[in-house]
Amino acid sequence: MKEEILRAVRFIVENGLVKGTWGNVSIRDKDYVYITxxxxxxxxxxxxxxxxxxxxxxxxDGLKPSSELPTHLEIYKNRKDVNAIVHTHPVFSTTVSVVSSEIPPLIEDAVMILGPEIKVSEYALPGSIELAKNVVDALSDNNAVILKNHGLITVGFDIDEALTASLVCEKTAEIYLYTLNIGNFSTISYEDAVILRNKYLNGYRQIKKDIG
Structure with missing residues (x-):
């Protein structure tokens, strides 16, 4: 688990998802959580x-855990399908956090990997129980949630899915901001978005689990 954490933090740094010491990564392993x-x-x-x-x-074991530990624990307690969490502060997703309440279903890979829409949680102070509960509420059954005036959290059945979700969400946020600037864009219907999401969960994701 510790090697996986180190691999994940290298990934988020190399992909420009964090600056400095901001952000955090965790992995659930049975009754324990490994966290930066x-x-x-x-x-x-x-x-x-x-x-x-x-x-x-x-x-x-180890040093004092991230101040965002309450949010990680709250997600794990409410989502038995989640075994990894990645919290980052990428530019486009964070920009969405200050201008919108959600990203609608725009592109297929986003609705499949992340969910029919990407919600922005209500603001609360970092590290607080209130933030943890707001995040869980806005995340629901999806794999990504944007934190108001803060950043991005993605989750997955393993660390690779959570990391992929971070990249897909950031790309989707960039597309969304471009479309807002253009002023005229189409969306995938919610009904079709749900079909796509279920296709991923019951198809592509299951194949990855089986060969993983």
């Missing part, structure tokens, strides 16, 4: 520094 520690630069992060906590937030 608070305030450690990603290029200095080592396996022994990674925090391991139980579902009461009690530190088992």
């Amino acid at each position: 520690p608070s305030g450690i630069p990603y290029d200095k992060l080592k396996e022994e520094m990674i925090s391991v906590v139980d579902f009461n937030g009690r530190l088992i």
Whole structure:
């Protein structure tokens, strides 16, 4: 799990999804959560520094966990299908967080991997229980949620799905902002978006699980 965390933080840095020490990554492993520690630069992060906590937030191993631990735990408690969470501060998704309440169903890969629409959660202070609950409410059964005036959270059945979701959401946010500037755009109907989402969950995703 710790090796997977290190791989994930390298990925989000290399893809420009975070700057500095902002953002966090976690993986659920049975009764424990592995999560990036608070305030450690990603290029200095080592396996022994990674925090391991139980579902009461009690530190088992490593350094002090990210301040966003309450949000990670709340998602895991409410989504049994989620085993990995990636929280980033990418430019386009964060821009959407200050100008809109959701990204509608625009493109097929987004509605398949992320959900029929990408909601923006209500604002709350970082690290707060209120933020955790707002995120869970807006995330619902989807794989991405944008945090008001804050950033992006994506989830997955494994870390690769959560990381892919981050890239797809950021691309979709960029497209959405372009379409707002143009002023005239089409959307996929909600009914078709649900069909596409189910096709991914019951088809492509299941194939990945089977060969993974």
